[in-house]
Amino acid sequence: MKDRIEQVADVLMGAAYADDLLHGREKLIIRQLLEGLAKADAGLLKQLDLRIEAFSPQAFKLQDSATVFCNDSVEQKRMLLQLVAAVGDADEETDLREDEYLKNLAAAINLAPEHFSDLVLQIEEADVSDLEEDFDDVRFAE
Numbered sequence: 001m002k003d004r005i006e007q008v009a010d011v012l013m014g015a016a017y018a019d020d021l022l023h024g025r026e027k028l029i030i031r032q033l034l035e036g037l038a039k040a041d042a043g044l045l046k047q048l049d050l051r052i053e054a055f056s057p058q059a060f061k062l063q064d065s066a067t068v069f070c071n072d073s074v075e076q077k078r079m080l081l082q083l084v085a086a087v088g089d090a091d092e093e094t095d096l097r098e099d100e101y102l103k104n105l106a107a108a109i110n111l112a113p114e115h116f117s118d119l120v121l122q123i124e125e126a127d128v129s130d131l132e133e134d135f136d137d138v139r140f141a142e
Contacts, residue, residue, distance in 0.1 A: 001076065005037055005044065009051050010065040011080065011105065015087040017057035018101035027052065029090040033083050062101075066108035077111045085119045 001008050012033065016026040030052065038044045069080055081102060088098035099120045106116050 001080070002037055002039065004068045005034065005048065006051060007065045007068050008037065008080065008083065009034055009048050010055065010060060011062070012083060012087050013052060013055040014057070014060050014062055014065070015084045015098065015101055015105075016090075017060070018088070018098045019091075019093075019095040020097075021091075023091040025092075026087055026090040029087055033086060062104060063108050066105055069109045072109070074111065074115055077106075077109050078115055080109070081106060081111065081116045081119055 009030070012030045016022050016030060031049070034048050035045060038048065069077060072080075084102050084105060088095070088102065102116070102120055106113070
């Protein structure tokens with residue numbers, strides 16, 4: 001992904017702003033992730049730092065940045081989603097908007113849910129059909 005590292009940076013910054021707040025820890029994690037991808041290329045890291053500082057969440061279009069990843073292998077696409085999940089985890093808060101961003105990215109790069117479902121929250125609906133009767137038993141117990 002080094003050849004598309006600017007788009008990776010944009011996607012990660014988009015993830016950081018998914019909950020409308022940029023936390024300092026998220027920016028630090030993004031820098032560390034990009035540093036790992038840049039493989040100690042100091043000039044490239046300086047360019048990426050400038051890109052991160054200039055990032056505008058209002059101007060960012062996920063689909064535009066994601067397009068360059070559409071032809072990647074499933075493994076490469078999943079790696080991108082794992083980077084995004086790491087940014088989402090950086091603020092140590094669970095936010096459904098961050099999950100939604102990850103799902104939108106997956107859709108934009110044509111990655112099927114079975115390849116990333118372990119990276120997002122799974123909300124299951126409970127069967128409440130017997131709940132009212134159980135509640136009455138507790139409420140009217142003598």
